[in-house]
Amino acid sequence: MERRxxxxxxxxxxxxxxxxxxxxxxxxxxLRRDMRELRAASQNVGQLVAGAAVKFRGVSVxxxxxxxxxxxxEAVLVHLSVEPDLVLPADAAVLLxxxxxxxxxQAEILSxxxxxxxxxxxxxxxxxxxxxxxxxxxxxxxxxxQIARRLTTISERFEVAFTxxxxxxxxxxxDNIGAVSDxxxxxxxxxxxxxEDLSEGxxxxxxxxxxxxxxxxxxxxxxxxIIANTQVEGMLGDAGVTMSNLRExxxxxxxxxxxxxxxxxxxxxxxxxxxxxxxxxESGDGSLGRLLGDPTLAEGAAEAVQELRALLVDIxxxxxxxxxxxxx
Amino acid sequence: xxxxxxxxxxxxxxxxxxxxQGMGRAWGLFLGATASIRNVDVWLPHLLPQMAxxxxxxxxxxxxxxxxxxxxxxxxxxxxLTGAIPVYFVGTLVGKTMxxxxxxxxxxxxxxxxxxxxxxxxxxTMRVTEQVDALETLAYDPLAYxxxxxxxxxxxxxxxxxxxxxGIGIASGWFTALQLLDMSSPEFxxxxxxxxxxxxxxxxxxxxxxxxxxxxGVGCYFGLQTERGAEGVGRSATRTVVVASMLILCxxxxxxxxxx
Amino acid sequence: xxxYLTEVHKAFGPKEVLKGFSMSxxxxxxAAIVGPSGIGKSVLLKHVVGLLxxxxxxxxxxxxxxxxxxxxxxxxxxxxIGYVFQFAALFDSMSIAENVGMGLRRIPGWDRxxxxxxxxxxxxxxxLAGMGxxxxxxxxxxxxxxxxxxxxxxxxxxxxxxxxxxxxLDPVTTSAIDRLILRMRDELGVTGLVxxxxxxxxxxxxxxxxxxxxxxxxxxxxxxxxxAASDPVLKGFVEGDPDLxxxxxRRREGMHAGGQDHGx
Numbered sequence: 001m002e003r004r005x006x007x008x009x010x011x012x013x014x015x016x017x018x019x020x021x022x023x024x025x026x027x028x029x030x031l032r033r034d035m036r037e038l039r040a041a042s043q044n045v046g047q048l049v050a051g052a053a054v055k056f057r058g059v060s061v062x063x064x065x066x067x068x069x070x071x072x073x074e075a076v077l078v079h080l081s082v083e084p085d086l087v088l089p090a091d092a093a094v095l096l097x098x099x100x101x102x103x104x105x106q107a108e109i110l111s112x113x114x115x116x117x118x119x120x121x122x123x124x125x126x127x128x129x130x131x132x133x134x135x136x137x138x139x140x141x142x143x144x145x146q147i148a149r150r151l152t153t154i155s156e157r158f159e160v161a162f163t164x165x166x167x168x169x170x171x172x173x174x175d176n177i178g179a180v181s182d183x184x185x186x187x188x189x190x191x192x193x194x195x196e197d198l199s200e201g202x203x204x205x206x207x208x209x210x211x212x213x214x215x216x217x218x219x220x221x222x223x224x225x226i227i228a229n230t231q232v233e234g235m236l237g238d239a240g241v242t243m244s245n246l247r248e249x250x251x252x253x254x255x256x257x258x259x260x261x262x263x264x265x266x267x268x269x270x271x272x273x274x275x276x277x278x279x280x281x282e283s284g285d286g287s288l289g290r291l292l293g294d295p296t297l298a299e300g301a302a303e304a305v306q307e308l309r310a311l312l313v314d315i316x317x318x319x320x321x322x323x324x325x326x327x328x
Numbered sequence: 329x330x331x332x333x334x335x336x337x338x339x340x341x342x343x344x345x346x347x348x349q350g351m352g353r354a355w356g357l358f359l360g361a362t363a364s365i366r367n368v369d370v371w372l373p374h375l376l377p378q379m380a381x382x383x384x385x386x387x388x389x390x391x392x393x394x395x396x397x398x399x400x401x402x403x404x405x406x407x408x409l410t411g412a413i414p415v416y417f418v419g420t421l422v423g424k425t426m427x428x429x430x431x432x433x434x435x436x437x438x439x440x441x442x443x444x445x446x447x448x449x450x451x452x453t454m455r456v457t458e459q460v461d462a463l464e465t466l467a468y469d470p471l472a473y474x475x476x477x478x479x480x481x482x483x484x485x486x487x488x489x490x491x492x493x494x495g496i497g498i499a500s501g502w503f504t505a506l507q508l509l510d511m512s513s514p515e516f517x518x519x520x521x522x523x524x525x526x527x528x529x530x531x532x533x534x535x536x537x538x539x540x541x542x543x544x545g546v547g548c549y550f551g552l553q554t555e556r557g558a559e560g561v562g563r564s565a566t567r568t569v570v571v572a573s574m575l576i577l578c579x580x581x582x583x584x585x586x587x588x
Numbered sequence: 589x590x591x592y593l594t595e596v597h598k599a600f601g602p603k604e605v606l607k608g609f610s611m612s613x614x615x616x617x618x619a620a621i622v623g624p625s626g627i628g629k630s631v632l633l634k635h636v637v638g639l640l641x642x643x644x645x646x647x648x649x650x651x652x653x654x655x656x657x658x659x660x661x662x663x664x665x666x667x668x669i670g671y672v673f674q675f676a677a678l679f680d681s682m683s684i685a686e687n688v689g690m691g692l693r694r695i696p697g698w699d700r701x702x703x704x705x706x707x708x709x710x711x712x713x714x715x716l717a718g719m720g721x722x723x724x725x726x727x728x729x730x731x732x733x734x735x736x737x738x739x740x741x742x743x744x745x746x747x748x749x750x751x752x753x754x755x756x757l758d759p760v761t762t763s764a765i766d767r768l769i770l771r772m773r774d775e776l777g778v779t780g781l782v783x784x785x786x787x788x789x790x791x792x793x794x795x796x797x798x799x800x801x802x803x804x805x806x807x808x809x810x811x812x813x814x815x816a817a818s819d820p821v822l823k824g825f826v827e828g829d830p831d832l833x834x835x836x837x838r839r840r841e842g843m844h845a846g847g848q849d850h851g852x
Contacts, residue, residue, distance in 0.1 A: 016488030019495035458677035465671035
């Protein structure tokens with residue numbers, strides 16, 4: 001009896017302490033394992049703070065330990081803790097960039113060769129990785145990149161899901177993309193009017209963006225009737241046209257906006273892929289017949305639109321963040 | 329009219345005096361019990377049984393309450409956080425409120441009823457049946473024999489019970505988010521971790537220690553004050569629950585201002 | 589080994605219970621304090637063990653002034669005093685054997701074996717042998733009283749205080765308890781103080797009897813003196829005559845209309 005009671009009290013106490021200790025450690029984000037220390041030097045760090053995530057190929061592999069100015073005052077040293085068994089690329093560099101639209105930043109480890117356009121800082125000390133913070137303008141790039149990724153997801157979803165409902169959703173989504181791109185071109189036109197220095201290329205691309213959007217909308221205005229007549233092929237054809245238009249647009253953006261290049265490239269691939277997919281569906285090899293009701297497709301599209309919208313709003317509210325490169 | 333006024337003043341005066349008397353007696357009990365701590369041989373053998381009674385036996389009710397609190401928190405958080413606020417804030421809300429407030433306070437309020445009233449009734453019965461006097465005549469210090477092990481047991485066990493309650497509350501909130509709110513585990517955990525500070529857990533522990541001392545201390549106080557038989561025992565138990573609950577909420581506010 | 593109560597005053601709020609009670613109980617003597625219920629007899633007993641402190645007056649037990657003792661001194665004194673409570677005041681959560689052993693566990697140097705033996709002896713003495721494993725709730729009133737007595741005598745006290753030891757018991761059990769009280773005095777040389785309203789019992793066990801009336805010792809003397817006394821209050825109490833006892837008539841109204849007035 002006495003023994004049993006002792007055991008019970010002991011058990012409850014241990015359970016309670018375990019919940020407290022393990023819970024705390026777990027909520028803190030796991031035990032700090034023997035992490036590998038990395039250092040990186042950058043001209044500035046934007047809004048990166050201690051505790052920010054460290055990503056490698058999109059996977060969270062550690063966190064930022066500390067951010068402080070180098071002794072010589074010429075750089076900022078970022079101390080990173082990463083998983084000990086992480087294999088870094090030979091020309092590893094660190095890109096400091098926003099993690100999400102919420103404004104928290106991350107440090108991404110990447111191969112320098114893939115991102116030549118960023119001005120990584122070479123710090124004259126052994127073992128310090130070159131780092132660069134995304135310049136303000138590059139937020140556009142980063143966001144566009146994210147949108148492109150989202151579109152990739154959408155295009156992947158195409159393979160498994162294409163129903164009338166999703167077609168309709170997609171139509172709406174693309175409609176929205178059209179509206180948004182209209183807005184975008186409008187803004188860019190406004191900006192162009194306001195700031196004469198804005199390159200002609202931007203103007204041209206804005207015009208083309210507008211054209212593409214109009215084209216997209218035109219194509220999809222007919223979707224309702226198309227669906228009613230089950231003339232999916234026709235719609236897909238139109239979609240194909242739209243896609244190629246979009247591709248042209250991105251190509252021209254490519255040409256005109258050097259700094260947007262990498263993002264646009266990715267968007268381009270995305271669109272091209274979408275195009276291919278549509279072509280495949282059209283020719284009957286696709287899985288159109290399956291008509292799976294996968295809502296994530298529409299959701300993905302909607303999210304892409306949302307992000308575009310957010311971008312637009314942000315551009316409207318803080319044009320300098322995106323356009324300062326040519327103005328100031 | 330004059331009579332009425334006189335009566336009102338007399339009432340206030342009477343209440344003031346008896347309130348001060350009560351505080352004085354409580355202070356006396358506190359000092360006496362503190363002094364009795366050195367009679368380790370008297371209270372130590374009773375610590376474990378009291379830990380079982382105060383702590384272990386309270387685990388089921390505490391967990392029951394925490395489970396439903398977690399579910400409700402989760403549902404209400406998702407109901408409140410619509411539109412612009414990311415859904416993972418459900419996790420943040422459940423975690424923060426469970427750790428900081430609901431875990432310690434709801435558990436303490438429940439145990440004020442369960443443990444406080446129990447102690448009060450037990451000690452009250454011992455008082456009116458002269459068992460407390462009997463202890464004294466057998467050369468036992470009643471404070472060391474009755475009060476110290478109960479208060480210590482609560483001081484040790486309340487944080488344990490509260491930690492378990494917090495754990496279960498968060499788990500049930502999590503489960504609800506998964507099953508009823510179409511959230512994913514990573515989302516919920518992201519929210520949980522978002523504003524988590526280890527200090528929060530310490531805050532909960534400190535609070536529960538003080539709640540444990542208050543619940544058992546008030547129970548012992550009213551128990552030992554009991555007069556006039558069974559009716560007095562009932563009155564003591566009621567008073568214990570009322571006063572302990574009020575003190576818990578006051579302390580809660582006090583810790584929030586001092587520690588946060 | 590004696591108890592001296594001198595001019596003891598005690599009030600609870602506005603209610604004065606003791607208004608200068610004096611009495612002395614010599615070594616080896618058993619004294620009885622009699623009086624009706626609720627008059628403050630138990631209060632007197634509690635002064636002797638220091639459960640209560642007098643507002644004025646002195647309580648000297650075994651040569652020490654009880655009200656001046658600190659916790660340690662009180663504990664030392666209490667080890668020499670056994671207190672038999674009116675309703676036994678056994679600890680509900682413990683078996684009878686544990687109850688009886690409670691006081692013994694406080695004595696330094698007593699091991700388990702010795703305590704168990706002593707508990708057995710004490711239970712045998714009060715004719716409860718073999719009942720050690722029972723719980724208070726399982727005993728009858730008389731058995732409980734005897735268990736309470738066993739608990740009081742277990743640490744071999746020099747003084748025994750009995751609070752209404754025979755109240756509510758049948759005549760046979762009453763005389764058995766009385767016999768036990770006498771045995772304590774005769775065999776163990778214990779100084780005893782019995783508080784009772786049972787005059788038969790008081791006459792049986794006491795060497796001296798005092799009547800507590802209106803907060804004072806109205807009368808004090810041997811049983812023979814008590815029987816011979818002419819004091820109306822004492823006579824009224826001994827004979828159980830309310831008219832005599834409440835001779836001032838204050839509490840008589842409505843109880844015995846038209847009764848004889850024995851007042852001065």
